[in-house]
Amino acid sequence: MAIIAVTGYAIAANEHIVIQKDKHFSVKILTVKVGDWVSFKNDDAFFHNVFSLSDAQSFDLGSHGQGQARRVQMAKEGTVDIECAIHPEMKMQIKVMK
Amino acid sequence: MKNKILMATVFAFSVTTLPLVAGESLPATGKAPLASYLRPHAVPAPEDNKPTAVRVELGKALFFDPRLSGSNTISCATCHNPAFGWSDGLPTGVGHGMKPLTRATPTILNTAYNAILMWDGRKKSLEDQALGPIEADVEMNQDIPGLLKKLDALEGYRDLFKKAYPGEGISPATVAKAIASFERTIVSTDSPFDRWARGDQKAVTADVKRGFAVFEGKGNCTACHQGFNFTDYGFHNIGVKDVGDKPDEGRYTQRKLPSLKGAFKTPTLRDVALTAPYMRNGLYKTLEEVVDHYDRGGDLKENLSANIKPLNLDPQEKADLVAFMKSLTGRPVSVTIPLLPMH
Numbered sequence A: 001m002a003i004i005a006v007t008g009y010a011i012a013a014n015e016h017i018v019i020q021k022d023k024h025f026s027v028k029i030l031t032v033k034v035g036d037w038v039s040f041k042n043d044d045a046f047f048h049n050v051f052s053l054s055d056a057q058s059f060d061l062g063s064h065g066q067g068q069a070r071r072v073q074m075a076k077e078g079t080v081d082i083e084c085a086i087h088p089e090m091k092m093q094i095k096v097m098k
Numbered sequence B: 001m002k003n004k005i006l007m008a009t010v011f012a013f014s015v016t017t018l019p020l021v022a023g024e025s026l027p028a029t030g031k032a033p034l035a036s037y038l039r040p041h042a043v044p045a046p047e048d049n050k051p052t053a054v055r056v057e058l059g060k061a062l063f064f065d066p067r068l069s070g071s072n073t074i075s076c077a078t079c080h081n082p083a084f085g086w087s088d089g090l091p092t093g094v095g096h097g098m099k100p101l102t103r104a105t106p107t108i109l110n111t112a113y114n115a116i117l118m119w120d121g122r123k124k125s126l127e128d129q130a131l132g133p134i135e136a137d138v139e140m141n142q143d144i145p146g147l148l149k150k151l152d153a154l155e156g157y158r159d160l161f162k163k164a165y166p167g168e169g170i171s172p173a174t175v176a177k178a179i180a181s182f183e184r185t186i187v188s189t190d191s192p193f194d195r196w197a198r199g200d201q202k203a204v205t206a207d208v209k210r211g212f213a214v215f216e217g218k219g220n221c222t223a224c225h226q227g228f229n230f231t232d233y234g235f236h237n238i239g240v241k242d243v244g245d246k247p248d249e250g251r252y253t254q255r256k257l258p259s260l261k262g263a264f265k266t267p268t269l270r271d272v273a274l275t276a277p278y279m280r281n282g283l284y285k286t287l288e289e290v291v292d293h294y295d296r297g298g299d300l301k302e303n304l305s306a307n308i309k310p311l312n313l314d315p316q317e318k319a320d321l322v323a324f325m326k327s328l329t330g331r332p333v334s335v336t337i338p339l340l341p342m343h
């Protein structure tokens, strides 16, 4: 499977799916393990742009439209604050555990 | 676990096979129940600054008082003038020493509902915003300690502060809270569109109804202008040309993300017919020019929002869209200018 080749965490890695709908993330706090993937799927009719500027991990998944998903692998232990660049009211946290 | 990985694979697959190609048509979007466009009854206010009549009275005096400026000639209402829909009718504001600012004065209508303020979103609340223009050398050019001294010298203000914020004194915090309390009373009033949204079929003409259909449909305006206040409180680059020679980076000055270069906060469309000229730099004089902007898919293509693309509207659709926006003008409110404390 593609994911095995990409991650190298085939055995332990999980993928968690977060939905973006009505300018909200489907969960406020998501707990995952180091190496897990989080996929952000856009169920709204307009664009979203997930990013984080947290010390634990920073990334910018760019803007993605309806039906699209963007994923990120959680690399380090810590709390990662997630926001949408387009809609600053959209916020959530990912707690990354060992 | 296996299931989850399988699902993940499907997702990973869909990401790589469904990239958005520029020019690809977006799904038909943006239809919301008419009732969702009605103003919520309650105006939100923070726990430690619930509005009272005397807080609003004090805030109104401060808002209209030019002595809040270093020159004693510029008040908040100089730029946020009720006679111009709480804006100034100018392409960009004019501040201390008659110097033009780089950005247009937005209306303060319905800012009570905003979770984020200014074209670039640099302020979080009305309280957080209120002292900014007083201190800014390009706006009112008045240092805060100096202002507190001026206010404290006037018995009228001392009384009002005592009644409005007992025990809190005349402080930067109470000045900001009072101004914010007044601003929370500046809310949109019933418009023909609202009467239609509540079920009165005769409240608007056929062109308004057709224009609203374009707004939600072919025009894709509701990708950004959503809900009762016709804004998503979000930031987008819609390809508006800069006026000066220095490009305004907008939201990017606050958040260094590529998609935010040239992105600005979606403005409300309530009373929009009263607040020309339009856009953060006052580039367009009329709503017709604004519609033409969207129809051609904006002018600057660099970093343009994917929700902006040529619309191919016919002249009727354009006129209908303008008629719809004009139906968002509320019932006129007369504003009494307060008598200011003289002693």
Ligand SMILES: [Cu+2]
Binding pocket: A023, A047, A048, A049, A084, A085, A086, A087, A090
């Ligand atoms: Cu978003």
